[in-house]
Amino acid sequence: MHPGAATWSFDEEDLNAITRTVSRFLAETGAHSALIADRAGQLVTTVGQPLKFDPTAFATLTAADFSANDQLARLIGETDFTTLFHQGEKESMYVADVARRLILVTLFDNRTPIGLVRLKMKSVVEELTIHLDRVFSRAREAGTTQPNILAGAGDEIDELFNW
Numbered sequence: 711m712h713p714g715a716a717t718w719s720f721d722e723e724d725l726n727a728i729t730r731t732v733s734r735f736l737a738e739t740g741a742h743s744a745l746i747a748d749r750a751g752q753l754v755t756t757v758g759q760p761l762k763f764d765p766t767a768f769a770t771l772t773a774a775d776f777s778a779n780d781q782l783a784r785l786i787g788e789t790d791f792t793t794l795f796h797q798g799e800k801e802s803m804y805v806a807d808v809a810r811r812l813i814l815v816t817l818f819d820n821r822t823p824i825g826l827v828r829l830k831m832k833s834v835v836e837e838l839t840i841h842l843d844r845v846f847s848r849a850r851e852a853g854t855t856q857p858n859i860l861a862g863a864g865d866e867i868d869e870l871f872n873w
Contacts, residue, residue, distance in 0.1 A: 720845060725755060727841050732757040732814070735834040739827050741818035747772055748812055758817075772805060772815050793831065795824065806831050809839045 720728070732744045736758045743758035745765055751773030753766050761768070780790045794805040804816045804827045814835065816827055 719849075720754070724841060724845055728838060729755060729757055731834060731837045731841065735816075735830055739816070739818070739830050740822040741816045741827060742822075743817040745769060745772070745815040745817070746808075746812055747815070749773055749776070749810070754812065761817075768815075772813055776805060776807070776813055793828075797824070804828070804831065806835050808835050809842045811842055812838065814838065 728746065732746070736742070736744055741758070743756065743761055745756050745761070745768060746754040747769035748754060751770035753769040756765050776794065779794055783789065783791045790807070792807045796803045796805070799820075801817065801819055802822075802824065804818070804824070806814045806816075808814050814831075816831070818827060
């Protein structure tokens with residue numbers, strides 16, 4: 711975890727930059743869709759063709775899959791696995807870690823060569839990491855403490871019930 715960047719968020723410019731990067735990757739590889747989730751399983755965005763399933767549930771399952779595979783990696787003496795590949799009869803997915811913060815899931819059919827996806831994945835992950843570094847730098851510069859919007863809420867609730 712990056713020190714001082716425990717709380718972070720994307721603004722519209724960040725999301726547009728991420729979307730452009732992933733869109734270019736999809737065009738270069740011929741993959742049809744991508745999904746980005748954080749390591750906790752929260753959906754960040756989808757790019758490409760509309761998904762035919764619930765992307766929020768998929769993001770949660772992807773994060774759980776990635777976490778389980780991290781544990782498998784440790785059992786064989788690795789720190790973690792930075793990529794995963796799942797191949798189906800018609801559809802496949804290539805999953806990559808981005809800066810230990812996000813998970814990029816690339817969805818493609820059997821017309822897209824896995825070798826091309828693997829080849830282009832390294833550069834897209836590097837570019838996404840640069841975008842994330844900017845987000846974390848901005849969070850550090852703004853300070854690590856975010857205003858607590860619920861501060862004082864307990865007192866307000868108590869006041870409502872003190873007639």
